[in-house]
Amino acid sequence: MAPVAATIEELEKLSEFRAIVGKIYPESDEKLLPWLRARDLDLVKAEQMLRRHIIWRRNNEIDALKTWRSPVVLYPYMQFGFDKANCPIFMLPVGRWDIRSTIESGDMALSLRFVYQALETVVSTAHKAGNSQGIIILDFDGFTYRQIAHRTVLQGFLEVIRVFDANYPELLKSCYVINAPKIFNALFTLIKPVLNSRTLVKIHIFGPNKPKWQEALLKHTESDQLPPFWGGTRPGRDEFCSDDWFMEPLPPNFFKRGSTNVDEFGEEWATIKVPAREKVLFEYVVKAGENSVLKWVFKTDGYDIGFSIYFGEEEDFPVQYQRVNSHEEQEEGFLNLEKPGTYTLEFDNSYSRTRAKTLHYSIGMSES
Structure with a gap:
């Protein structure tokens, strides 16, 4: 992993922190420093955060996710390539995920485990590349009110955000939200209070203006690291590189809109x-x-x-x-x-007994 870039104050705190938690978390400076930064170098708060993380990993059997395979690909995602600093880039087509149907079928626990494995994949991919951070692109194209107009789905969203903020400090180099519909503003209003300020400044939100978000994605990334649809030249079966997604190739029509009802205001039904x-x-x-x-x-x-x-x-x-x-x-x-x-x-x-x-x-x- 690349040498840690830290200030003199951070290095001094890091030495004290290691003396406190070294026995329970005998990791390198690069892995210790994020916990300090996440709590503004407060040793007591950083220790509490780290101890809670260790308990969370044990209770949720996170280490076992290295060999776990979900019985179904709930939420396809892809690691495209790397930015110019060799940080991995992950694409999550959130707008295409049928989150609500999965939750309503009783698969909340499976959904969370799938997401935790994805986060662990970001960590391991970054470490293999000699880095500690990754870039996440959230494509909300196709996202509708139906996905968040459900209490349990919202609870799931917030749980994932809490887990991420509490257990993966400084993992995020930057996050690009693209094709964000108007309803995303309501969702982000709920998410913002859960995230710390260091994470919030790394989130960049773009609407459906494709040239604008393509320009942002390519600012720190070579074009051959992204599929053509997102502004790159990466080769694949189609412009989405549908043959190279997590666990199995995507079906040919995954990124194609089906027949939809649209009202006179252009809103999708x-x-x-x-x-x-x-x-x-x-x-x-x-x-x-x-x-x-x-x-x-x-x-x-x-x-x-x-x-x-x-x-x-x-x-x-x-x-x-x-x-x-x-x-x-x-x-x-x-x-x-x-x-x-x-x-x-x-x-x-409720008045209908069978229909x-x-x-x-x-x-x-x-x-x-």
């Missing part, structure tokens, strides 16, 4: 099944001082569905419950969110 005797909830949080509008449009195939919006804990209903004949006519509306707090949009099929309902919808919150 999502489709879900609302099971018999169940409800589907979409939560939207309004902060103090925000002026927001919640808009919705939906329809169902063949049968009606219950619909309401409540504020807080089902005591205040700005939109009263009713069974809507959305199979006969498209239902749409908007609501000014005047009070800070949580608004829950509910689709209710699931197919729901097509486009829901979004925006500033008024």
Whole structure:
């Protein structure tokens, strides 16, 4: 690994830190220093962080991930190549991951284990290249409201961020979020408080302006390290290098959009099944001082569905419950969110004993 670049103060603290934790973590200076930096050279806090990390690794059997193989490729990712400083570059096509379906099928534990293995892969790849950091590209193309309009999915997102921040200090050299849709702003608002300031400044967010994010990606990377779609010249089966992704080649149509419903505003419609005797909830949080509008449009195939919006804990209903004949006519509306707090949009099929309902919808919150 490359020699550690540290200030005189850091080196002095590093010597003290080694005397404190050397027996429980007999690693090199390059591996010790990130824990100090993550806690602003506070020896007590850095020791606490490191001890918690050791316990986390043991409790989650992280070392066993070196030989573990997931029974299914939940979330494809790829290590493209290296930047000009020989740090590995990883692509995560988050917008193409069907996170919600995986979580709803009961695979949260498997999902987390898959993600932990990916983080360990970043670490080992960087170390093999003589570095301690990696670059992560998060491509949100294809990401919809459906993915985060689910409490457990949001909890999963936040858990991954907490684990990353608590157990992989200084691993991230830089993170590029590309093709970020408007809904990403809501997601990032939830994520920001979990990340420390040293990590936040390394995150660069770009919308769907392809020339702009391609220019950013190529600023510190040679073009032959990236597939053509992301601005490079790396050879492969197609412009996405679909034959070289994690664990197995991607299917030929992975990056192609399927047939989608688009409303008059250009918003994509999502489709879900609302099971018999169940409800589907979409939560939207309004902060103090925000002026927001919640808009919705939906329809169902063949049968009606219950619909309401409540504020807080089902005591205040700005939109009263009713069974809507959305199979006969498209239902749409908007609501000014005047009070800070949580608004829950509910689709209710609990009255149906055996019949699931197919729901097509486009829901979004925006500033008024």
